[in-house]
Structure formats: C-alpha cells, structure tokens
Amino acid sequence: MKVYETKTAPNARRLRIFLAEKNIDVDYIQLELQKGDNLTEEFRAKNPFAKIPVLELEDGTVISESVAICRYFEEIQPEPALFGTSALERANIEMWQRRAEFGLLMPTGMAFQHCSGYFKDRMTPNQTWGEDCVKSAYGYLKLINQHLSSNTYLAGESFSVADITMLSALDFGRVIDIRLNEKHPHVQRWYDLVSQRPSAKA
Numbered sequence: 001m002k003v004y005e006t007k008t009a010p011n012a013r014r015l016r017i018f019l020a021e022k023n024i025d026v027d028y029i030q031l032e033l034q035k036g037d038n039l040t041e042e043f044r045a046k047n048p049f050a051k052i053p054v055l056e057l058e059d060g061t062v063i064s065e066s067v068a069i070c071r072y073f074e075e076i077q078p079e080p081a082l083f084g085t086s087a088l089e090r091a092n093i094e095m096w097q098r099r100a101e102f103g104l105l106m107p108t109g110m111a112f113q114h115c116s117g118y119f120k121d122r123m124t125p126n127q128t129w130g131e132d133c134v135k136s137a138y139g140y141l142k143l144i145n146q147h148l149s150s151n152t153y154l155a156g157e158s159f160s161v162a163d164i165t166m167l168s169a170l171d172f173g174r175v176i177d178i179r180l181n182e183k184h185p186h187v188q189r190w191y192d193l194v195s196q197r198p199s200a201k202a
Helices: 010-022 040-044 066-076 087-116 127-147 162-176 185-195
Strands: 002-005 027-030 054-056 063-064
Touching: 002 010, 010 066, 010 087, 010 162, 040 054, 063 066, 087 127, 087 162, 127 162, 127 185, 162 185
Parallel strands: 002 027
Antiparallel strands: 002 054, 054 063
C-alpha cells in the first residue's frame, strides 16, 4: 500500500497519526505541493481533485479524502477503535470529528491559503477572508475550551479520530500564528495529554 502525501499538510498528518495508532505500516510517497506535484496528469489520474493524501492499494484501487481512508483502515483493522464501537459512540465521535473539522481544521486551512500566499500562483488570495477565518478558529477554541472542562477527550473519555483531527489542526495553525493562550486552559490540558501519545510524533 502507498500513501501519496505532503508531510507538513494537516490532512496528511491526521492520517499518519491514525495509522500510527493502528500500528499499520504503509509506504509514503512525498509530493511537493508548492511545485505542483499534485497537479500533474499522473496524479490527477489518481485523484482528479488534486488533493492529498491518497491511498493506493496493491490492486491499484485508489481512495482519497483523509477520513475516508481512515474509515477504510478502521474496517480492516477495528482495534484500537478510533471511530467508536457502539451506535452511540460512533455517532458521538462523528459529531465531534465534524465539529473539529469544520470548526478548526477548515478555517485554519483557509487562513493559511489566503494569508500566507503559499498558493498565490494558482489562486487569488483574499486577505480579509483569511483573517476572518482566523477569528472563526479562535471562536471555536473558546467553545471547545468549555467542553473540555468536563471531558478528557473531545468525544468523552476515549481518544478518537476527533482528537486526531483537532491535534493536526492546532499544530498546523502555528504556521499562521493560531495558538493556544491563557484563555484556553482546558484545551491546553487536552493538548498536553494527546501530544504525549507516541502517534503524535508521526
């Protein structure tokens, strides 16, 4: 199995953490996004949306979208369960995974694209929109800080894919100076806890 990725990208990072938690080994193939490695005809044949990560199975089957890839591995290797085991656990983890994705990962990614100029050769950055996304990310952290005042992890008392998504987003946010501060003590407690996991080094 091969995973096409860019190691510094947050979606690639959350897949690596997920696979490390599962103790699953794959071959990683690095693409340089700024050079347009993901825009070639060869890569678009694997994923016409030109996004990473992409999983290529031994029979040539290709799966893209990081959470879809994680779900594939959850099915073939259920333990440790990172999407939950019961109907209620799965629903609760899905809820918090979506909240982490839409509340923090996406605004952080948009802020990076529109404030850093990293992709200015292929898009028209909107600085104002990027700054609004930064504000949105901090708004999410305010809400999540209250939630984590009475929960060990995002979805309760068990580490899950929701925590992986939020950790990846927070670490990537440093690139554009989205950082925890004195207003986020409960998020900081959570961050210190999940960052100690061996998979966080993936």
